[in-house]
Amino acid sequence: xxxxxxCNNFYASCERLFQPRYNGRPVVxxxxxxxxxxxxxxxxxEIGVKMGAVYxxxxxxxxxxxxxxxxxxxxLYGDMSARVMTNLTRFTPEIEVYSIDExxxxxxxxxxxxxxxxxxxxxxIRNTGIPISLGIAPTKVLAKVANKSAKKTSGVMVLxxxxxxKSILSAxxxxxxxxxxxxxxxxxxxxxxxxxxxxxxxxxxxxQTNMTxxxxxxxxxxxxxxxxxxxxTLDRKKAMCTxxxxxxxxxxxxxxxxxxxxxxxxxxxxxxxxxxCANAITVKLQTNRFNxxxxxxxxxxxxxxxxxxxxxxxxVRTALxxxxxxxxxxxxxxxxxxMATGLIPETEVQLNMFSVYxxxxxxxxxxxxxxxxxxxxxxxLRIATEGDKQRWTLRREFLSPEYTTNWNDIIKTK
DNA sequence: TCTGGGGTCCTAGGACCC
DNA sequence: TCTGGGGTCCTAGGACCC
Numbered sequence: 001x002x003x004x005x006x007c008n009n010f011y012a013s014c015e016r017l018f019q020p021r022y023n024g025r026p027v028v029x030x031x032x033x034x035x036x037x038x039x040x041x042x043x044x045x046e047i048g049v050k051m052g053a054v055y056x057x058x059x060x061x062x063x064x065x066x067x068x069x070x071x072x073x074x075x076l077y078g079d080m081s082a083r084v085m086t087n088l089t090r091f092t093p094e095i096e097v098y099s100i101d102e103x104x105x106x107x108x109x110x111x112x113x114x115x116x117x118x119x120x121x122x123x124x125i126r127n128t129g130i131p132i133s134l135g136i137a138p139t140k141v142l143a144k145v146a147n148k149s150a151k152k153t154s155g156v157m158v159l160x161x162x163x164x165x166k167s168i169l170s171a172x173x174x175x176x177x178x179x180x181x182x183x184x185x186x187x188x189x190x191x192x193x194x195x196x197x198x199x200x201x202x203x204x205x206x207x208q209t210n211m212t213x214x215x216x217x218x219x220x221x222x223x224x225x226x227x228x229x230x231x232x233t234l235d236r237k238k239a240m241c242t243x244x245x246x247x248x249x250x251x252x253x254x255x256x257x258x259x260x261x262x263x264x265x266x267x268x269x270x271x272x273x274x275x276x277c278a279n280a281i282t283v284k285l286q287t288n289r290f291n292x293x294x295x296x297x298x299x300x301x302x303x304x305x306x307x308x309x310x311x312x313x314x315x316v317r318t319a320l321x322x323x324x325x326x327x328x329x330x331x332x333x334x335x336x337x338x339m340a341t342g343l344i345p346e347t348e349v350q351l352n353m354f355s356v357y358x359x360x361x362x363x364x365x366x367x368x369x370x371x372x373x374x375x376x377x378x379x380x381l382r383i384a385t386e387g388d389k390q391r392w393t394l395r396r397e398f399l400s401p402e403y404t405t406n407w408n409d410i411i412k413t414k
Numbered sequence: 415t416c417t418g419g420g421g422t423c424c425t426a427g428g429a430c431c432c
Numbered sequence: 433t434c435t436g437g438g439g440t441c442c443t444a445g446g447a448c449c450c
Binding site: 034035053057072214238239240241245288289290291335395 | 424
């Protein structure tokens, strides 16, 4: 049996945890740049605030219902997530952390899963303050279904018989299934397939033709045949990217250089932390696609590196070369994206036949930067082209303190 | 004025190999 | 007049996830 543990309204729950005056009150968390709603407490859902709602368009509703608003604060959420996961590992050795607020649990050989599930749930809630729901079923796809049902009942749902599965799936909207996105949902509903049970009654050949092997796996899992195993080891990443919209639109080359330097520097740190090197760098600019009155452009370029690297200096130089080649005067850009691809482990770097490279891929300068920045705070030592005015940075008007990751922000009691 | 960020997997088709 | 067979690798595009 597989379990799926999922934190309820995770980001909103994290914010509320340290400000209990918001318990029982509507809370929303906004995306970067305070753009749109990405998490809602139950109270906010009841009021009708939609996932993805654009903040400035719902300001009236927020005021009218006195909804508490927070900018997203990933250091806090990451830290709380780690605490939840640590607690869950006490209940089974088989755990796959699937996202910041979810994980799959292996429960093969366990008995009395209903009461065990309640023990798991209440322990996590007691130790972390984050409410979770737990779905348990014979396959991952069904565990996802069970989890959603658990949220509407006692917080734990075990699907351990064909009858229970059939009855839940008959009332389960097909578009809510794990693996059914917008496109497939649209296609299925047009054909009159509206529930998960109807989907699994389709012939498997149709599923294979129209939804590829991925759909076939899901179809089998809906019938209780496990096809998607737990992934207990972390695969090495294949690509990494840093991409962020600016706080304001800009066509200014100097500002784009600052932002590109800043993003690629961050990416370089990530690469070194994961102990891998990139074979190529992609730089992409984007205009504001929501504004039809602006001229649109999405230029991008991929530059192959002579040999894989992860040092800040070479990566910055390559990314700026890319920016120089794609920049177009006269456009207002909203975002720059830098991506590292062809990642390989640091220890497996092969040099080009003609490269003149001394020492190892880790250069001394990057090493010193990492040390300084981790000791004195990030950004202490940085490449000069990052600039120091940085007028393009994120808007985060409603940021909460770093309760759990910064000594200065720790909660004081009298 | 203001609309997120970071990933994965699969398939088809083209280039290339012997 | 007639033009093989069996493969691999890479990329772009399209789907999906949180």
